Amino acid sequence: MVGGGFAGASCARALKQLDRDLAVTLIEPETAYLACPFSNAVLAGLRGIEAQTFGYDRLGDIGFIRKRAVAVDAERRRVRLDDGTDIGYVRLVLAPGVDLRFDALPGYDEAAAEIMPHAWKAGPQTLLLRDQLAAMPDGGVVILSAPANPFRCPPGPYERASLIAHYLKTSKPRSKLIILDAKDAFSKQRLFEAAWRELYPGLIEWVPLSSGGRVTEVDPATRTLVTEFGSHKADIANVIPPQRAGRIAQSAGVADQTGWCPIDPVTFESRLQPAIHVVGDAAIGG
Ligand SMILES: Cc1cc2nc3c(=O)[nH]c(=O)nc-3n(C[C@H](O)[C@H](O)[C@H](O)COP(=O)(O)OP(=O)(O)OC[C@H]3O[C@@H](n4cnc5c(N)ncnc54)[C@H](O)[C@@H]3O)c2cc1C
Secondary structure, three states: OEOOOHHHHHHHHHHHHHOOOOOOEEEOOOOEEEOOOOHHHHHOOOOOHHHHEEEOOOOOOOEEEOOOEEEEEOOOOEEEEOOOOEEEOOOEEEOOOEEEOOOOOOOOOOOHHHOOOOOOOOOHHHHHHHHHHHHOOOOOEEEEEEOOOOOOOOOHHHHHHHHHHHHHHHHOOOOEEEEEEOOOOOOOHHHHHHHHHHHOOOOEEEEOHHHOOOEEEEEOOOOEEEEOOEEEEOOEEEEOOOEEEOHHHHHOOOOOOOOOEEEOOOOOEEOOOOOEEEOHHHEEOO
């Protein structure tokens, strides 16, 4: 099992529960997992980051290798680790989550993310965006840019907008939140928009694709987001860039040209490589 997030850790535990004789080994470089669900509440100051942090001590009788997988030899059925050693498998499950595509939006690279945080992986990025919001003077403009489908957690940007709006309404009521969206429709839209009208009237402006919402370029130096229709200057810019399956999926040959992993929806076995299964955000689950 490569990746100890929601998908990998749950799958490892479920396999072991199904058959105690299975030898299950989890490969994960981190000692603690930082969960994204509820991390939007951290941004709004409603929750501490420590509440997002989970250890691996309750995994039970599962081998744990604290290393990163760097390559997969599907022919020989071996996984190469970042210390140069390798480990064999009968069945491999990849659960690496997503990689942010720092090559997809001109101007947006890892350095830019230190100024215009994505906060799409929980941890330092969450705290950076939280601290930027806390430091922003009342009357500021927050811009959230949401990517085209598919991406991790389709309702996530709009849940985030709601939580940021709550923070602005209660702490910085003269401020404004603009959502620049690369889509004309989004997950649970009717519910979100009804709640925004009721709870945050006039605070959130959603700019869909057809009204020039798609961000085509960013300039971190001036915190400017360029769209097909013009440019927007932000006090705080939360740029959620396009994504793809985590890198190990690409190198294992289980990701297709979309960047995501086609699977058999019953067994989660890759449609591209036998004996490799892909679970979680990396897989095309639909
Ligand atoms: C702001 C936000 C809010 C969200 N809210 C919700 C919610 O309310 N409900 C919900 O269901 N979902 C929510 N999600 C989505 C949820 O976080 C993801 O669907 C979930 O994390 C996917 O789990 P995963 O195991 O596929 O990937 P991840 O959770 O990203 O885990 C991947 C793991 O793999 C490890 N890894 C990666 N590469 C390697 C490698 N080469 N070798 C070894 N290990 C590796 C990583 O270290 C990581 O621990 C939210 C997401 C965001 C961004």
